[in-house]
Each structure stands twice: as C-alpha cells, then as structure tokens.
Amino acid sequence: FLCVVCTEMVESVVTMEAPHAEFITNQGLEGYKNFTYNELYVATDGFRIDRLLGQGGFGQVYKGFLGSTNQEVAIKRLDLQGQQGDREFVNEVVMLSRLHHPNLVKLVGYCANNGQRILVYEYMPLGSLYNHIHDLPPGQQPLDWSTRINILLGAAKGLEYLHSKAPPVINRDVKCENNLLGEGYHPKLSDFGLARLGPTGDNTHVSTRVMDTHGYCAPEYLMTGKLTVSTDIYSFGVVMLEVVTGRIARDESLPEPNRDLALWAAEQGIANLVDPALQGQCSLNRLSMTFAVARRCVRELPDGRPTIAEVVTALTRAAV
Numbered sequence: 459f460l461c462v463v464c465t466e467m468v469e470s471v472v473t474m475e476a477p478h479a480e481f482i483t484n485q486g487l488e489g490y491k492n493f494t495y496n497e498l499y500v501a502t503d504g505f506r507i508d509r510l511l512g513q514g515g516f517g518q519v520y521k522g523f524l525g526s527t528n529q530e531v532a533i534k535r536l537d538l539q540g541q542q543g544d545r546e547f548v549n550e551v552v553m554l555s556r557l558h559h560p561n562l563v564k565l566v567g568y569c570a571n572n573g574q575r576i577l578v579y580e581y582m583p584l585g586s587l588y589n590h591i592h593d594l595p596p597g598q599q600p601l602d603w604s605t606r607i608n609i610l611l612g613a614a615k616g617l618e619y620l621h622s623k624a625p626p627v628i629n630r631d632v633k634c635e636n637n638l639l640g641e642g643y644h645p646k647l648s649d650f651g652l653a654r655l656g657p658t659g660d661n662t663h664v665s666t667r668v669m670d671t672h673g674y675c676a677p678e679y680l681m682t683g684k685l686t687v688s689t690d691i692y693s694f695g696v697v698m699l700e701v702v703t704g705r706i707a708r709d710e711s712l713p714e715p716n717r718d719l720a721l722w723a724a725e726q727g728i729a730n731l732v733d734p735a736l737q738g739q740c741s742l743n744r745l746s747m748t749f750a751v752a753r754r755c756v757r758e759l760p761d762g763r764p765t766i767a768e769v770v771t772a773l774t775r776a777a778v
C-alpha cells in the first residue's frame with residue numbers, strides 16, 4: 459500500500475499538484491519517525507542559535523540530540539512559504555524514503571504537525587565538503603590528494619545509484635555544499651528537495667524553475683530548462699574541478715570569461731590547474747586522468763559528457 463502511495467505522491471510532486479504534507483503525517487511512512495514539534499524543540503534546546511549548523515535556501519539546519527535513542531541528528535526547519543516549501547518537503551521525504559545507499563544521507567524522520575515542515579537527518583560530523591575546500595580557517599590543514607579523490611569517488615557512487623534507478627533520479631542540486639562528510643571523510647549526498655524523477659524514453663523533463671547555483675548549471679539547462687542525467691554530470695564535473703583546483707565554482711571577483719571554473723579550466727594546462735596545496739602528492743598520470751574526466755563532464759554539449767559509471771571507473775583508477 460505504501461509503495462503505491464509513494465508512487466502517487468512522487469507523481470503528484472513531479473506534476474506539481476496540491477501538496478500532501480498532512481497526508482504523509484496521517485499515513486506515516488514506514489521506517490521513519492513522525493516526530494512531534496515538542497520532541498524536536500527539546501532536541502535543539504528550543505532551536506537555539508548556537509545549535510545552528512547552517513542556512514540553506516529552504517531554511518535553517520540545527521544540530522539536535524534525541525535523548526530517546528541517544529542519537530545526534532541534523533534538523534532542517536523549512537521556511538514556510540506556501541506551496542513551494544510544501545512541495546520541496548514532500549519531495550524530500552518521499553525521495554529519501556525510496557532511496558538507500560551508503561553515499562546518500564539518511565532521513566531519520568520528519569514533522570508536519572501544525573503547519574510545521576521539519577526534516578530530521580543523520581548528523582554528518584565533518585559538515586560540508588565546501589568547508590574543507592574553500593575559506594579554510596587559519597591553521598586548518600588542506601585535505602590531501604587521497605582524501606579528496608576518495609570523497610569524489612564516494613560522491614560519484616551516490617550519484618551513480620541515483621542515475622541507475624528506473625526512471626533515473628536527477629539530483630539537480632549537485633554542489634560542494636550538498637556533499638556532507640561523516641567520520642573518516644565518508645561522503646554522502648544530501649538535499650533531495652530539488653531532485654526530480656528523470657525522463658523515460660525520449661521525453662526530457664522540463665523544469666518549471668531553472669535554478670543557477672553559482673556556476674554549477676549546464677549551459678543547455680540554463681537555456682532550455684531541460685533536465686537530464688547529463689545536467690547532473692556537468693555539475694559533478696564542476697565539483698571535481700573545485701576539489702582538485704581548490705577554486706570556487708564561480709568567482710565573481712574575476713573578469714569574464716574566467717569567472718566560471720568550468721570555462722576557465724577548459725583553457726588551462728595541468729600545472730596551472732592543480733591546487734598548489736597538492737603539489738608533489740600525486741603522479742602526473744593520475745592528475746591527468748582526473749582532469750581529463752572532469753573536463754569531459756563540463757563539455758558544452760551534453761552528448762560529449764561521460765556517464766556517471768565512466769566517472770566512477772576513472773576515479774577508481776585515480777584513487778589506487
């Protein structure tokens with residue numbers, strides 16, 4: 459019964475019918491805890507400011523502690539902006555309840571009582587990849603080559619799982635901030651509120667909202683709003699370039715055409731590309747392999763981009 463319900467809900471999310479958040483609460487989703495607002499209020503000491511982990515496009519994320527299970531969690535409280543927020547909420551809950559992989563962040567539960575829209579996730583103690591690549595606080599050592607390549611490999615495996623579903627799940631929001639890190643820098647993709655089920659047959663899903671997340675968007679997506687697995691591949695290529703160059707995806711302080719990392723990297727030799735902090739840590743062969751696959755991912759024409767399975771193969775070779 460629940461599977462049928464989930465499928466119906468996913469379809470209604472994709473076709474943007476009326477939200478179903480109260481419906482989720484009433485029916486429950488097997489395996490996920492339906493929290494009361496009070497439980498989460500207690501877990502975060504009243505959503506105290508010093509528990510704030512970060513602010514995303516859809517609301518604040520707090521660190522919480524569930525006394526009943528002795529578990530640390532991340533609690534995302536969505537800003538209530540009418541149906542839009544509701545749609546993202548239902549989409550995230552339904553998507554995560556169907557998707558399970560060691561490189562995807564786990565949903566612990568949710569709360570949709572009294573107009574609240576709150577998601578509860580496993581806590582990822584090392585935060586986002588962004589914070590380990592960019593704007594390092596003084597004294598923090600940059601990640602070494604082997605850690606960086608293993609993070610990329612794990613993230614690529616998470617994306618491979620999504621793309622291997624029938625129909626494929628398009629993450630649509632692949633970026634460094636959405637790669638969260640657990641103990642030992644184990645990476646997990648997060649944030650499926652924007653994920654969409656991909657096209658079947660020759661149809662291409664046309665998004666009603668084209669979102670440019672600062673240098674991560676494939677050119678054809680910006681022009682047409684058409685979502686395919688190739689648009690995720692482009693974004694993943696930008697993440698790869700960030701991780702190995704240490705540069706951000708789009709640097710507004712630079713003159714065009716050097717602002718977008720993907721465009722800049724296409725014109726550079728390896729010596730210029732590699733993050734100075736990685737000098738001497740990796741053979742030229744592995745560096746060239748990694749840059750070659752990253753550059754293929756950010757090709758202008760989607761047909762020239764590799765599949766995520768090819769990316770996993772290349773990164774596996776670069777990691778050994």
Ligand SMILES: Nc1ncnc2c1ncn2[C@@H]1O[C@H](COP(=O)(O)OP(=O)(O)OP(=O)(O)O)[C@@H](O)[C@H]1O
Pocket residue numbers: 511512513514515516517518519532534563579580581582583585586631635636638648649
């Ligand atoms: N499960 C988690 N464990 C630990 N920290 C988390 C977790 N989820 C989110 N965070 C922190 O909260 C921040 C905001 O997360 P969130 O997913 O809301 O936004 P985002 O991905 O940065 O942006 P957007 O929602 O616009 O894509 C993250 O960058 C991360 O630092």
